[in-house]
Amino acid sequence: PKCKKITANNVKNICPTYRCDGELEPVNICELFADNHYFEMYRNMDMRPLRIVEHSAQLSKDKAYEYQKQFQNKEIDVLSCSTTFEMGVDVGSLETVFMRNMPPSPANYAQRAGRAGRGISAAAFALTFCNKNNHDFSFFKTPAKMIKGKIYPPSFNTNNEKIAIRHVYASALSFFWKEYSESFKDARTLIGDGESAGQAGIENLICYLEGHPKDLAEFVKDFLPDELAKVLGADSFGWLEGLIGKEGLLMRARDEYLEDVRALIEERKRLNAELKGDGFVVQRLRTYYQEPIIAFLSRKGVFPRYGFPVDTVEMTVPSDSMRGDMFGIQLQRDLAMAISEYAPGSQVVANGMLLTSRYIKRSPNMLWKMYDYKICSHCNSISLSVHISDQDKRENEACACCGEMLVGARKTFIIPEFGFIADSNLGKPGLIKPKRTYNNEIAYAGKEVGDFTEVFVGRATVLMKQSRKDEMVVINDSGFYVCENCGYAETSVDTFSAFKKQEHKKASGYPCGNKALKRYSLGYRFETDVLQLRFSSAFLPALRWDYAYSVLHGLLRGLASCYGIDERDIAGCLQYYDDGLGGSYSIVLYDTAAGGAGYVRKIKDGQALEEVLMQTRQIMLSCSCGGDG
Numbered sequence: 001p002k003c004k005k006i007t008a009n010n011v012k013n014i015c016p017t018y019r020c021d022g023e024l025e026p027v028n029i030c031e032l033f034a035d036n037h038y039f040e041m042y043r044n045m046d047m048r049p050l051r052i053v054e055h056s057a058q059l060s061k062d063k064a065y066e067y068q069k070q071f072q073n074k075e076i077d078v079l080s081c082s083t084t085f086e087m088g089v090d091v092g093s094l095e096t097v098f099m100r101n102m103p104p105s106p107a108n109y110a111q112r113a114g115r116a117g118r119g120i121s122a123a124a125f126a127l128t129f130c131n132k133n134n135h136d137f138s139f140f141k142t143p144a145k146m147i148k149g150k151i152y153p154p155s156f157n158t159n160n161e162k163i164a165i166r167h168v169y170a171s172a173l174s175f176f177w178k179e180y181s182e183s184f185k186d187a188r189t190l191i192g193d194g195e196s197a198g199q200a201g202i203e204n205l206i207c208y209l210e211g212h213p214k215d216l217a218e219f220v221k222d223f224l225p226d227e228l229a230k231v232l233g234a235d236s237f238g239w240l241e242g243l244i245g246k247e248g249l250l251m252r253a254r255d256e257y258l259e260d261v262r263a264l265i266e267e268r269k270r271l272n273a274e275l276k277g278d279g280f281v282v283q284r285l286r287t288y289y290q291e292p293i294i295a296f297l298s299r300k301g302v303f304p305r306y307g308f309p310v311d312t313v314e315m316t317v318p319s320d321s322m323r324g325d326m327f328g329i330q331l332q333r334d335l336a337m338a339i340s341e342y343a344p345g346s347q348v349v350a351n352g353m354l355l356t357s358r359y360i361k362r363s364p365n366m367l368w369k370m371y372d373y374k375i376c377s378h379c380n381s382i383s384l385s386v387h388i389s390d391q392d393k394r395e396n397e398a399c400a401c402c403g404e405m406l407v408g409a410r411k412t413f414i415i416p417e418f419g420f421i422a423d424s425n426l427g428k429p430g431l432i433k434p435k436r437t438y439n440n441e442i443a444y445a446g447k448e449v450g451d452f453t454e455v456f457v458g459r460a461t462v463l464m465k466q467s468r469k470d471e472m473v474v475i476n477d478s479g480f481y482v483c484e485n486c487g488y489a490e491t492s493v494d495t496f497s498a499f500k501k502q503e504h505k506k507a508s509g510y511p512c513g514n515k516a517l518k519r520y521s522l523g524y525r526f527e528t529d530v531l532q533l534r535f536s537s538a539f540l541p542a543l544r545w546d547y548a549y550s551v552l553h554g555l556l557r558g559l560a561s562c563y564g565i566d567e568r569d570i571a572g573c574l575q576y577y578d579d580g581l582g583g584s585y586s587i588v589l590y591d592t593a594a595g596g597a598g599y600v601r602k603i604k605d606g607q608a609l610e611e612v613l614m615q616t617r618q619i620m621l622s623c624s625c626g627g628d629g
Helices: 035-046 060-072 107-112 134-141 159-179 187-189 201-210 214-223 226-232 240-244 249-273 279-289 294-300 335-341 545-563 605-620
Strands: 054-055 078-081 096-099 125-128 312-316 331-334 347-350 351-359 369-375 382-386 411-415 418-424 440-444 453-457 460-481 489-491 497-499 516-534 570-577 584-591
Touching: 054 060, 054 497, 078 249, 096 107, 125 294, 134 516, 159 201, 159 214, 159 226, 159 240, 187 201, 187 279, 187 294, 201 240, 201 249, 226 570, 240 249, 249 279, 249 382, 279 369, 294 351, 312 335, 331 335, 335 516, 351 489, 369 545, 382 460, 411 460, 440 570, 460 605, 545 584, 545 605
Parallel strands: 054 078, 096 125, 312 418, 411 516
Antiparallel strands: 312 331, 347 351, 351 418, 369 382, 369 411, 440 460, 453 460, 460 489, 460 516, 497 516, 516 584, 570 584
16 A cells, blocks of 8 residues: 555565565455556457458459458458558458558558548548658658649540550451451461461461451541541551561561571471480470460560560469469469569468479470570670570670670570469468569660660750660579479579589479479560660769669659659669770660550650759759768
């Protein structure tokens, strides 16, 4: 009664409180804490562990719906969600939303925070954590811009020429296939096999289109806006030049396909003449021949790609008895991300399980597409050619961008277009972060050869080069040792050796007869719109990579802000070049949308570049995330 402290232990009624000489007396806890809110909560609430599950695109549709219903019925306490819960999901009387990063825009914030407090008597609480990046810091400094920011209604420009022309091309092929259905199967039926003398489907297509079919013309005029119909020449078939002209998209796709195929055919003939096995070459030829025609034309930018997810790959669990759908998971990624996140050795947490990728999946009787590559020491562009054999020692090769001779060893990357397979030993995630192979490099492949032009920004001169349908390459050079028989792969610190011997099992669980693992990288090629900018070496010296990298991302933010572009739709990289004054960097900007969306091409002259630079300057002046430097 003297110090008012309460204890559950009593030794001869001596108070355990330091320097208190009072004596302990029994008390009635229920009477003493009758009005204590926390005491009543402890006595009467259902005390149990929080039930927390994941809700993301990694789940199968059935499992995601099951978790959603359990959450609504209070059988699950916390849902850890991706953007799958942002729109179109009714979760009833939700009270609290935690956002682990700042949403991209006020519209996204309203959708996410708006999940809570929908009941008549509900009190909503939304807490947003800000990561250490300029986007989150910017809105942390001025939160009202996010919470009360203007929300623009979704819009679509029907006069977008780049989108419209792909729909025109798709319509032309559709009308052609109605009459020549035998050409609608795979790349070989349309383009040919590179050695047969018979007429390929593409010759029939050219004859068909040059006949200017009236039903196709009427169809194109009907769905195109009047302005675009005139620009594209719907009546006169003026759009044909861009499809089947000398530099037409389809002709370029054909030439690239035949170049790779004929190189493999020559290698097959060489092996046959030397009485050597040609099995791997034949399997790689099948990969080219049997590529579905829709996927082929979408990948080459002839068709509108957003309708066909041709660059999405899956990671599966190996055996029939342990299928992914039995665990309620469906692991899919864009190929550009998958070559890191699903690469052999990488780990993925999905639906409470830890999966480790172990195999690069093969399709029966088909082998992956492979490309040799070298990085130009002069301009840092990447030079690509179809991989023929390990004995192929090409010399005196010139860079397609700058014309300088390529030096150094040639490496090879696999395009893992069939997906990945996880190790059959599934684990449980712990406190250690899952492993990932992030040794990715984005490089400019430089398909479009051309000169830089001078533009003037104030008193400065900047070199600029724009290109459509140019090529970028993403490469994960983490030193993968791959079995060409079953696709088993592992990484190793010994990244200098070309081969490694390792006993291993197939994904089916049976031993693989091949012990020789060969070193490869993983890669992904894509075409898009590209803009290159070269400032003076005094402005971007080669020794200040960090400075050039900051300028690159400042320009990306300035471009996005200046033209209202989503920052996820544009990206960039640095490209070293030798200017004779110690070296400098080109800033390479490109559209992340397949085939290009015309975003980086908005910087069409010095005036447009100056506007973007001024916007970048304003953003940088208002930014405080970089410290005092």
